[in-house]
Amino acid sequence: MVTKRKSRFAFLFAEVSAAPLLVFRFAFGIMMFLSTLRFILKGWVDVLYVKPTFFFPFYGFEWIKPMGAVGMYSVFTLLVLTAFLVAFGWFYRASIITFFLLFTYVELIDKTNYLNHYYFISIVSFLLCFMPPVNRKTKSVPRWTVLTLQLQMALVYFFAGIAKINTDWLFHALPLKIWLPSRYNVPILGSFLNENWIAYVFSWCGMLFDTLIPFLLFNRKTVWYAYAFVIIFHVLTSILFPFIGVFPFVMIVCATIFLPKEFHERLIRKSAVVERSETTLVPPAPNLRTKLILLILCLHFIIQFALPFRYLLYPGKLFYSEQGFRFSWRVMLMEKAGYVIFYIKDSYTGKIIEVNSREFLTMQQLKQMSTQPDMILQFAHYLHDLYAPSLSNPQVFAEAYVTVNGRGSRLLIDPTVDLASKEDGFINKKWILTQ
Amino acid sequence: MRHHFVVLVCILLVISGCHPKNKDQFDRTSLLTNLGNNIIVPAYQNFNATVLVLKQKGDAFAASPSLTSLDSLKQAYLASYLSFQAVEAYDFSASHDLRTALNSFPADTAQMKSNILSGSYDFNTVNNLRAKGFPAIDYLLFATSAQEVVSLFTTDANAPNRKQYLNDVMSEITSKSNAASSEWSSTFIGTFIAASGMDVGSSVGMLVNDMSFEMERNRRERVGNSLGYVGSLSSGVLSPYSVEAYYSGYSKELLIENLQQSKTLYTGAAGNGFDDYLDYLNATYYNDPLSTSISHQFDVVIQAAQDVQGNFSDALVNDKPTMETLFLELKKLTVMLKVDMSSQLGVVINYSDNDGD
Structure with missing residues (x-):
């Protein structure tokens, strides 16, 4: 021994x-x-x-x-x-x-x-x-x-x-x-x-x-x-x-x-x-x-x-949700592209406005964010904080379309979920569709 | 070791010798040659020709303002604005941003009034971005009745300044159009065709990027703004004045022309276009070829625009549902161009040249 x-x-x-x-x-x-x-x-x-x-x-x-x-x-x-x-x-x-x-x-x-x-x-x-x-x-x-x-x-x-x-x-x-x-x-x-x-x-x-x-x-x-x-x-x-x-x-x-x-x-x-x-x-x-x-x-x-x-540990399709995707040596593994539109809703008046994300992000950031749910969430929180002083309890929604490996573009996350009310973290993000 | 390498090279050479049956080999150079020589450069030349007429009619109107000379100026304005849609749709030559310089709308009437009153202004400042170009002509010629416009250019106290202003606006359009057109025809067309790679800054990448950008502009600025869907938080209400060519009421014609020109660029008319490229790549959209799906969506959007009753600012009030349909169909087309097409072309649409992964 x-x-x-x-x-x-x-x-x-x-x-x-x-x-x-x-x-x-x-x-x-x-x-x-x-x-x-x-x-x-x-x-x-x-x-x-x-x-x-x-x-x-x-x-x-x-x-x-x-x-x-x-x-x-x-x-x-x-x-x-x-x-x-x-x-x-x-x-x-x-x-x-x-x-x-x-x-x-x-x-x-x-x-x-x-x-x-x-x-x-x-x-x-x-x-x-x-x-x-x-x-x-x-x-x-x-x-x-x-x-x-x-x-x-x-x-x-x-x-x-x-x-x-x-x-x-x-x-x-x-x-x-x-x-x-x-x-x-x-x-x-x-x-x-x-x-x-x-x-x-x-x-x-x-x-x-x-x-x-x-x-x-x-x-x-x-x-x-x-x-x-x-x-x-x-x-x-x-x-x-x-x-x-x-x-x-x-x-x-x-x-x-x-x-x-x-x-x-x-x-x-x-x-x-x-x-x-x-x-x-x-x-x-x-x-x-x-x-x-x-x-x-x-x-x-x-x-x-x-x-x-x-x-x-996460349910759903990895290539869409990307939960647990990084730090795993997944190199050049998929062709993915996306487009995301953010909406702000005033809880009191019910008015909905589309945000021009270009005003806040670089083209590279826009491109990366449009395919990655956790980044979309981060930006949604940023928008919430930005509009909080001028709107009553702003809600933030995202309409995100992605294509993975040439499959027709589809909704990545639930566009009816107020992302400002969702926290980032390691637990499963239920608002990601394609699960 | 060396042995194996020689064998490998031999195998590769042998394989490359027996060409696979050339199943319609696609060639980006032929795509770019067709789009550049047969669509883009002619569009610039055509635009430049209409601008020349516009300037002539403008000079004639300034020399003797009358209902007749105003009418022919208005016609020249429409012809020129329509032909501008073709160059706006693929506007990325090295040094010109005609889209911003000549067509930032809605017009800033307060700025124009103060410019005319003071007689001193610099079109290169940001303040004057929406006080020049086509939106300015639209305002100057169409804001009031024809008779009143004529008197504004004759008997009105500010008539000389107003004439000067109209002249300056048209001179800027002329010089920008000249510069862009001659740059494309002389040097840029060569650069454009030569950049046939797939890397950052390639012409295919730039075109795809620009097409999706333009479609996003159609959706947001030509339609969405007026519906109150996009823009600053003070909006959220219908704003008929924010459409393109609000005073002349040509918003619908201009958008339709823009869409048709975009479609021409996409199909490449008689030659190689993006649809042929997508077919070569066997790109699919759900169960259909992506090429025909996009083509079809172009038609759907054009039809949706034609379905709008009257111009957009009237339709907002009388026919809002068709405007909303148009907005939604434009969104679908934007997604298809920006997401599906750019993804399947395998083009690197990186905005900064950087390491990849």
């Missing part, structure tokens, strides 16, 4: 090469440096965090507020700076913690900008906070460090894969059947993209790739083949769906954490200006601090495993 437990610990604390971790941290830091810099240069800070007058915070994080132009640009400047420091391991701990907190702060400001991949970056930077500050001279690290990052990567792929196990994706080849034909001008593949069968091939291959790739990446015998597939898969998605931006490349780079250490060691050696002296670090003993770290990581992974399944 005792020996078994000991050996299990020994596995986690076994010395492995520090090279994969060093390369990962460097690559991650550089990518974040470039993408946060790009974010500023493209003017997105202004468009997404300064210009809007109303924001959609996450439930429980309503206290998170943007900080105005000076504040937001300072935050992004710090992100650029700390990402750079992380890449080179300077002031490592302070830098990565700052990066994690600021990045997550930015993501929590407005649901409109939620992307699974931003969530991924938040998580990776969170995990990096617990990693030892390795440098070029570090020879070895305990295995749990590299394993943590590998496991996180594996989870992303795996859950993205099982999310695809649904009738629309597998048996109707939706939404690829909608997306692919319009890509007819892609070289070579283009002329096939209007064929039904290719949508099915891509759907099934995509599902199989996502669910199986973690296992192939973990296996030393198949890792190089798996990595080749990773490259093909992400390059292909990037060609077919150019609007997904930098993320295919983020995944390609991050997946190098699975490659054998020789790859990383050669990379480090190639970039070395002077031959480094092999200093051996004292192998880290499982002290109280590391045990605490492992406990935190353990909890993290339990949550990570549970979150994608929380949708099962």
Whole structure:
């Protein structure tokens, strides 16, 4: 009994090469440096965090507020700076913690900008906070460090894969059947993209790739083949769906954490200006601090495993209600569009007025809100508070039409329910139709 | 490794060699070429030609105001306003927002009165947005009886200022129309056709976005405002004066023309249009092809507009149910364009260029 437990610990604390971790941290830091810099240069800070007058915070994080132009640009400047420091391991701990907190702060400001991949970056930077500050001279690290990052990567792929196990994706080849034909001008593949069968091939291959790739990446015998597939898969998605931006490349780079250490060691050696002296670090003993770290990581992974399944607690169609949709690696899973009209009713006079939502929201916010019931509810409360001084007990109604995967548009929520009287929360929102 | 890659490339090459039987390959470039060359540019040219006539008739009226010269100016105004509906429906060239500049209604009569009285005004300010363009001409020529209009431009104390004002309004229309028309015919048509991709800022995306925007404007501003359904909280009551072309009473004709022009853009007339594109994509709406469902809804809306008795401001009082029907049918069409069509085209209608997911 005792020996078994000991050996299990020994596995986690076994010395492995520090090279994969060093390369990962460097690559991650550089990518974040470039993408946060790009974010500023493209003017997105202004468009997404300064210009809007109303924001959609996450439930429980309503206290998170943007900080105005000076504040937001300072935050992004710090992100650029700390990402750079992380890449080179300077002031490592302070830098990565700052990066994690600021990045997550930015993501929590407005649901409109939620992307699974931003969530991924938040998580990776969170995990990096617990990693030892390795440098070029570090020879070895305990295995749990590299394993943590590998496991996180594996989870992303795996859950993205099982999310695809649904009738629309597998048996109707939706939404690829909608997306692919319009890509007819892609070289070579283009002329096939209007064929039904290719949508099915891509759907099934995509599902199989996502669910199986973690296992192939973990296996030393198949890792190089798996990595080749990773490259093909992400390059292909990037060609077919150019609007997904930098993320295919983020995944390609991050997946190098699975490659054998020789790859990383050669990379480090190639970039070395002077031959480094092999200093051996004292192998880290499982002290109280590391045990605490492992406990935190353990909890993290339990949550990570549970979150994608929380949708099962809600009745109704997930793709319409989106209850339990976010934070579950449901990437490019459906084609959804919507249109929502808000009405304010004066309880005393009974007068009903249609609101011009454009006056309050950016086009991007309108677009995101129109398909997501919790955002519609948030905006309804905003409208209620806005009109409360001038109307007697204003009621707010929403007439929202959505289409999912090309099915004819239909009402998303009950247009007769006064949304101002409904609270946000984790309990089932009964006013969502299509349940 | 390298082996496998070579095999993969070979397979791809072989497959690409044997083209699938070209089942009417669709081509966005041909869609844009047709819409641009055969519909949009001619619409601008046509509008520009009517504006030229309008200006001539305006000058003639100013030179010798009479019932006859007023009448031919009124006719030129109607012809020009009708042809404007065609360019308003797809108004997104780089530097012109004719929709806002030339057709912000209802007219701001108080602002116009004070402008005429003072004789000094700047059309580029926000205050004057509803004191110029077609709504201004509508007010200046139709607010009172023809005889009174003639005297307002002859014997009235402010006649010189009023003439100047009418002239300035028409000059602005002329210069904006000229600029937009020549930009489209010379450089913008090339840019428009070249942006045949599916990404942010592509012409297809812009067109779809603009078509749904225009349909929303038809619903809200051309019909809904007058019903008191939309707008500020002080409304909520019928407001006949808020329709388009309130004084001349052409609200119905203008909306019908607008809808017909939108439909032409949708069908592409004789060439490739959005309906062909939707068919190519096998888009469905419940159990029917989406293309025919939208086409049908266009017809329903046009019929609903034709069913309105008289102009919209009269119908509000005498025939409110048909106005309400029109409002509802416009909403259905808006949803179909904005939700179903834009979704099924697979176009990225992102408003800011950003990372996706």
